Amino acid sequence: MTRSEFERIAPQLRAQMLQTALDFFGRQDDAEDVTQDAMLQLWRYCEQIDGRRNVTGLAVRVAKNCCVSHHRRQRTEAGYEALKHSADEDYSPQQLLEADEAQRMIDEVLARLKPRERELFEMRRIEGLSTKQIAEQTGIAERSVSAMVSAARKKVFTELIKRMKQ
Amino acid sequence: MTDKEIQQLTDRYLEGLTSPDEELLLARELQRPDISEEWQAVRLMLGELALGEAEYDAMMDRRKPSVHRRLAPRRRWWWVAAAACIVALLSLHTIYNKKEQAAERPVVAQQQTVHRDTLVKIEEKVPTPTVAEKKPVVVKPSPRPTPTTATGDLAACIARLEAEMANIDDSVSAAHLEKLIAADARLQQLVYRIIGKQTEQALNELQKDSTANYINF
Numbered sequence: 212m213t214r215s216e217f218e219r220i221a222p223q224l225r226a227q228m229l230q231t232a233l234d235f236f237g238r239q240d241d242a243e244d245v246t247q248d249a250m251l252q253l254w255r256y257c258e259q260i261d262g263r264r265n266v267t268g269l270a271v272r273v274a275k276n277c278c279v280s281h282h283r284r285q286r287t288e289a290g291y292e293a294l295k296h297s298a299d300e301d302y303s304p305q306q307l308l309e310a311d312e313a314q315r316m317i318d319e320v321l322a323r324l325k326p327r328e329r330e331l332f333e334m335r336r337i338e339g340l341s342t343k344q345i346a347e348q349t350g351i352a353e354r355s356v357s358a359m360v361s362a363a364r365k366k367v368f369t370e371l372i373k374r375m376k377q
Numbered sequence: 378m379t380d381k382e383i384q385q386l387t388d389r390y391l392e393g394l395t396s397p398d399e400e401l402l403l404a405r406e407l408q409r410p411d412i413s414e415e416w417q418a419v420r421l422m423l424g425e426l427a428l429g430e431a432e433y434d435a436m437m438d439r440r441k442p443s444v445h446r447r448l449a450p451r452r453r454w455w456w457v458a459a460a461a462c463i464v465a466l467l468s469l470h471t472i473y474n475k476k477e478q479a480a481e482r483p484v485v486a487q488q489q490t491v492h493r494d495t496l497v498k499i500e501e502k503v504p505t506p507t508v509a510e511k512k513p514v515v516v517k518p519s520p521r522p523t524p525t526t527a528t529g530d531l532a533a534c535i536a537r538l539e540a541e542m543a544n545i546d547d548s549v550s551a552a553h554l555e556k557l558i559a560a561d562a563r564l565q566q567l568v569y570r571i572i573g574k575q576t577e578q579a580l581n582e583l584q585k586d587s588t589a590n591y592i593n594f
Contacts, residue, residue, distance in 0.1 A: 234437070235433065272426045273426065275429055275434075276425065276426055276433070278433055279436070282436070313421050316421075335397075335400075336427070339397050339400075341396060341397050356393075357392075357394065360393040361391065361392050361393030362393075364391050364393060365391055368391060368415075368419065371418040372414060372418055375414045375418065
């Protein structure tokens with residue numbers, strides 16, 4: 212998706228993200244902050260996907276994700292005993308390293324998938340589309356979508372387990 | 378979810394058979410600590426967006442019961458209000474019935490204060506004077522009010538009827554009273570029962586006079 216394509220649909224997406232955040236926080240100021248972060252994240256995702264895709268579902272997912280992250284930060288700042296460090300210290304340094312390692316690992320594994328397999332895998336993983344929606348957007352039969360998604364998942368799973376055991 | 382159910386869902390996920398909602402459920406379940414490497418791999422495959430969305434939905438779900446708790450007292454309040462309305466209606470109904478009974482009683486009592494000649498005049502207009510003559514007490518047993526209530530009601534009604542009877546010489550008032558008595562068989566029976574012998578005596582005297590003379594009177 213190009214920047215101009217994104218900017219054209221941005222107001223509509225922003226409204227949906229703001230509503231998601233308002234439902235969660237019930238306060239306009241928090242919701243506005245989260246929506247701002249969510250728009251930036253959404254643009255990063257949209258850069259990687261086809262401009263003809265309907266990204267409404269993705270926008271809501273990203274907004275929900277940002278709501279949870281913002282909520283964690285607030286709890287941390289409020290000085291809760293269990294989370295009394297910084298915003299990025301919901302996890303211990305070791306856990307953060309492990310998380311980074313895990314992310315790097317899955318990125319490498321996904322890079323080994325065939326382009327079509329990766330596209331279908333990511334449509335499900337990132338955009339949260341159903342098999343039917345993927346079939347509609349790609350023109351592939353539903354049964355074939357399921358089979359290709361399954362094949363991609365099994366490849367990724369096997370490779371991840373192999374790397375974890377090393 | 379049990380471990381077995383999570384494993385079944387994991388298997389379906391790998392087969393590409395899960396729906397987006399099932400995958401969110403799986404993401405929710407796999408956020409628990411100390412899970413196997415296989416489940417860690419699946420959690421990684423589900424991705425941060427699914428995990429965040431699952432957490433968002435879980436938090437929103439946890440808030441729902443508190444909304445119900447806030448609404449519940451309101452619902453109970455409506456029931457209390459409805460119950461109060463029913464009680465109020467029943468009370469009004471009871472009061473209305475008492476007033477109706479009170480409206481019957483005073484006429485009975487009033488007969489005791491009516492002059493004999495007036496009483497005779499009234500009794501003559503009652504539809505079944507001969508029945509009363511033969512059977513002074515032909516009253517079916519009726520529920521008696523409690524003594525205190527009856528006394529209070531009776532006194533009030535007597536006072537009211539006395540005021541009305543002050544104009545008994547007025548033909549319109551007399552006709553109205555006669556109409557009241559004639560319209561209610563139960564009232565007639567009560568009149569006969571209460572005034573008892575006085576009525577009998579009045580009727581006996583009435584028999585001595587000719588009907589024509591009485592009408593002229």
